[in-house]
Amino acid sequence: MGPRPLRIIVCIKQVPKAQELQVDPKTQTLKRVGVPSEINPPDANALELALQIKDRRAAEVIVISMGPTVFDESLERGVGMGADRAVLLTDRILGGSDTVPTAYALSETIKKIGDFDMILCGEETTDASTGHVGPGIAGHLDIPQITYISEIQIEDDSVRARRTAEDGTEWWETTMPCVLTVNFGCTKPREPTLLGKIRVKRAGVIVHWSCADVGIDPNKVGLKNSPTIVAKVDTVHLPPRARKVFHGDAKDAVAKLLDALLEDGVIAL
């Protein structure tokens, strides 16, 4: 008998496509209605990483998300790519939740699914870029976490993962169950397949749960239980380029360029 099937839960969010980002001038928040959407790209990288584990060994991949029912589009894509099933936590009282209630609500959903070995999240979302939710889930579940990973090795009950640090990569090791947050762009998410898309249409493969179904405390979610306040959204203007040209023969010009870069602190000896 091979190793027991792993249960991998991948948390995904549906976000407006990066090229389509628009800020509502009134509310100063992102427009989410009527804009083309996709799976948050780092989450798609996480899902691909989970499916690659499933390609190699017995594993069940479950995709979960929290949001309105239009998020089904992304869950369908996840199942089409090869996930076994999907759960959408959807409830009006969740509206306006920031990362604090979201991490709580998702951790309760994960508990309800139960028997999990690994939880994968994207490192952050492309629409809000907080990177809070993965670590938040680990906190609520009180299990170890490795953030910003791009590679996973599994041996018995332990997981080794390559973590991207400021100035290089590190290998970390922990035991399952654990939370891993996955680097944007570390995998190439596969396309949905015909069999996957047929499975999407089967009853019970994608289910909707309400807060009551999961046992989520209504007093811990929603806009009024979210500490984040969006005060202002600004466009960042990049400083103009210096447009310096270094003249002279190649050797002199390069020497001048190096001096200038050293002086500005762009490079160091």
Add this chain to the structure above:
Amino acid sequence: MAERFDAIVVGAGPAGSAAALALAREKFSTLLVERGRHAGVKNMFGGRIYAWPLFDLLPEWEKDCPVERFVSSEHMVFLSGDASLGIEFESPRLASGKAASFTALRPKFDEWLAKKAETAGATVVTGIKVDDVVRDGSRFHGVVAGSDRIEADLVVLAEGAMGQLTQRAGLLPDLTPASVSVGVKETIEVPAPVLQERFGLGDRDGASYVFAGDVSGGARGGGFLYTNKTSLSIGLVVSSEDVARKKLEVPALMQRFRMHPSVQRLIKGGKVLEYSAHLVPEFGLGMKARYVGDGILVAGDAAGFLINNGYTFRGVDLAIASGIAAARAAVDARKSGDFTARGLSSYERYLRELNVLTDLETFRAAPSYLKNERLFTLYPKLLAEIAERVYTVDGTAKQKLSEVIFDEAKEKAPLLRLLRDLIEGARSM
């Protein structure tokens, strides 16, 4: 994981969705696979659908079918140089009952029909390209998409004009420039009040224009214009053989066509929303296309079910009817437990009962007649010049109409040949 269906339909255009809908109703477990992101997004046509087969398939179709406008006025316009000669036929009877036709936008219409198939129980999958048909000797029994292979008793190919799978299955010879035309279309936004006033239409009424004669710069072809709710569909269908031979640029032909004063007047002030192009099968029954094989049926454009007789362009109605016929043949095959070509042979009978084959046979000669270049160069010029002479009053001595016609014809077209072309035209059209 092994997946199996009773029937797999390739292509969620009108033919495929009609077949899947009718099959699902007959309790076939049915898979409908579409390459586009949604049904209809890759599809293109002139703009009008003859409704008759919908009465059969969905008796209550009018309730929610995304109709743009019911066509109540038909126009035939001969263009020549900067002149034009038009014939108009208006009747409320054109816009109601079984003879009704309506303008539509394919992303909406095809999505609607595919939804009907899904509601009837078909599994509808979009965004997947079928790469091949599974065959065992001459017997077809499934499809392949990527690394997935799915089995079925029956495969219905409704993949459209290109017919790649139909060719792979050996049911359609390679397409040649002579067997396909190229269709180009612009969708032009015109506000409803402007549109209705310009064409003299009520809220739900629509107009259809067929342009003949010197439409496409000496290439054989025709033009069309249909009114939608708040846009016009205008375009050309041009012989791809001529485009290649005469080294013509299709966008330039389109530009020339839309700049004709009689066309410009109809579209002026409109904003181009969309430009599209598509192949139009013109092989009809002329090519040795087969539409029945062991475990396989071909429907719609892929089978060449399209009629262009010079004054009506029909494709969607024939496609829907052929989808219905395919499902009926499948029921017979299931009864006899035989999905080979023999068990499916009633397809042809149903195609005949629904007048798909009969109409194709009636207009069998039209495609080759419409290849007569004189129709696109000499005769429209003749017509325009006759009209010009008849309507010109400038103090010079006038001739009787018959004298003008005789005079013009004598000069430009040998009378015998003109007569022969006329008789042949009447016969084939």
